[in-house]
Amino acid sequence: MRHAIHSDDPRLPAWFVERVIPEPNSGCWLWLGSINGDGYATYGRPRGEPKTVHRLVLGILEPLIPGLTVDHLCVTQICVNPGHLEQVTAAVNTHRRQLRNNVCHLGHPLTDDNVMRKVRTTRSGGSRIERACLACHAERNRAYRAMKAVVS
Ligand SMILES: [Zn+2]
Numbered sequence: 001m002r003h004a005i006h007s008d009d010p011r012l013p014a015w016f017v018e019r020v021i022p023e024p025n026s027g028c029w030l031w032l033g034s035i036n037g038d039g040y041a042t043y044g045r046p047r048g049e050p051k052t053v054h055r056l057v058l059g060i061l062e063p064l065i066p067g068l069t070v071d072h073l074c075v076t077q078i079c080v081n082p083g084h085l086e087q088v089t090a091a092v093n094t095h096r097r098q099l100r101n102n103v104c105h106l107g108h109p110l111t112d113d114n115v116m117r118k119v120r121t122t123r124s125g126g127s128r129i130e131r132a133c134l135a136c137h138a139e140r141n142r143a144y145r146a147m148k149a150v151v152s
């Protein structure tokens with residue numbers, strides 16, 4: 001189920017709203033609290049197990065179905081906007097991940113002429129190739145220049 005929800009919705013608890021900053025471009029609600037080792041927003045009650053916030057908040061709005069995973073439609077792990085979350089089966093989640101590997105987070109196709117490859121060294125000493133979207137890169141440059149033009 002997709003939720004269209006505003007951050008001042010009365011169903012959202014104060015502990016949640018206080019730690020969220022809406023990102024105007026993507027509509028993501030970025031989590032300002034703790035992040036776990038997997039890069040997801042966590043919220044721990046005293047003596048309680050820390051829980052991932054995207055599951056907690058979706059659980060407030062709809063029953064969580066055992067066995068399903070909560071997928072980030074926006075592919076932003078620290079986003080906790082319920083409108084960007086959806087319960088899906090593991091198979092659907094994996095399938096979406098594969099599709100997403102061929103587009104950037106804004107949906108630009110990561111074809112050879114739209115991709116910048118960078119070799120990164122991993123902590124274990126190996127290397128991996130990272131792909132960056134050229135369309136996004138150009139967009140960021142444009143936004144930066146526009147901002148500078150206003151300031152100067
Ligand atoms: Zn999001």
Ligand SMILES: [Zn+2]
Nearest residue numbers: 104108133136
């Ligand atoms: Zn892009």
